[in-house]
Amino acid sequence: MIMKPWKKLLLGLAGIFALTSLAACSSSTNTLDKVKNKGTLTVALNPHFAPFEFKTIQDGKDTIAGADIEIAKVIGDELGVKVKFSEMSFDNVLASVQSGKADIAISGISATKERQKIFDFSDTYYDSETVLLVKKDATEKTYKQISDFSKKSIAVQKGSIQENIAKANLSDANVVSLAQPGEAINELKSGQVEGVVLEKAIAKGYVDQNSDLTMSDIALKSDSNDAYAVAMPKGSDDLKAKVNKIIAKLKKEGKIDSYVQDAYALSLKSSSKSGVTI
Template sequence: MKKIVLGAISLLSVFTLAACGSSSNENLQDKIEEKGKLVVAVSPDYAPFEFKALVDGKDTIVGADIELAQAIADELGVKLELSSMNFDNVLSSLQTGKADMAISGLSYTADRAKVYDFSDPYYETENAVLVKAENVDTYNSIESLAGKKVAVQKGSIEEGLSKDQFKDSNVVSLTAMGEAINELKSGQVQAVDLEKPVAEGYLAQNSDLALASFALKTGEGDAKAVAMPKGSGKLVKTVNKVIAKLEKEDKYKDFISEAAKLTGSAVE
């Protein structure tokens, strides 16, 4: 009974905080415009969406999502400030006020939508599985990885997909995608499940890796979207306006193509 009561109190606290946050975020866009700065949370280890690369000799955060963030900042008429952090902290930074929005290869889910606002989707997810090139014929199906270790990035949609579909494998959740790739190369895991554009970025840098001949099934809702604090109505409309314009011009695909050219100078 004590656990039930405490659980109910905790749940009530979460919804109370969400409600308070919701009312205080109605004027978030106005606040951003007043301070002249848009703070965007990113986890820069997910090329070509967001990653670090040497640009003119400087360690710089680049990627397709960064270009999207810049387009939103331009629409608001403010400067863009990137707040770099681990992926599993990206969404929580919106609740703590450390960031105004999160653009980091995030996918909409019903559970996440209870706590955060999401934009319209800007990119449909494509799944891929990486293995060592020498094992590409051995690991050619989900079943072939039974009893083996498959690495994923903690907190990602791929983590959920892998746990659902690699039922007989040991799914290993790691903080950074770079860590997952290193464990694959060293033989600590036998495969890495990730997004196809991200996989292609790592393939360009690692000739000892290969794309498996199969991929996991993704749902219709597994698309990338911008996350914002709950109740950011006006800001959501502005972000959707930018996304609609980019979609009409097919610009996001251009962002991915341009970012792919920089993966050769990526910094771990």
């Protein structure tokens, strides 16, 4: 059977197109090269999560400070690029990485199994713990166990791992998702909610600044990985390897713990000067 010339041409073009498509699929964007070529590392974060990232005044200027900020700066220095912090609501932080608007996200992000399906994560750099914050005068009288929160309102930060933990542990409660932890604290103090589920280090800061609040002894279970890690686009093998080396070095030198402690002290100092709670 003799094939007509026009059919040969179509088959040839189809073959070229298939090879081109295959090559394009197999050569995913190298995030590390992308960052180095543009000379800037864009970091997505939500600056309302002291002591990891928060706003403060330094040398008369509005500044974003915190343990995560220091880690991001070290990553930028090691890569030889400038660091640009892009602030947004927490529920948009990972979406910004997925869309390519940010190169990485470092904002107290837990590397859960579900998130790992969509993003690459570095090795963890901080082991977090989730607690339940309540009014001090209610701990002994009203809320002694999880069942006491049945039909009550509990506030969480929208998009956080604490949102999932609250829903899993306090299934009979009304979980209210808010944009910022500060909003949740205000709701608690005003009596709009009966508790707030927060990461322990963040909760401690609010307790130290609000004598009417305390951390409940009620334990909250979690089936996911609550430790914090740096998020980046899927397939960022080279960047991930580099970030892992940086994190390993910082942990070995004890610098991450120092970053958290220093940032915690700064957050308390900043909030006392401004006259507002963190």
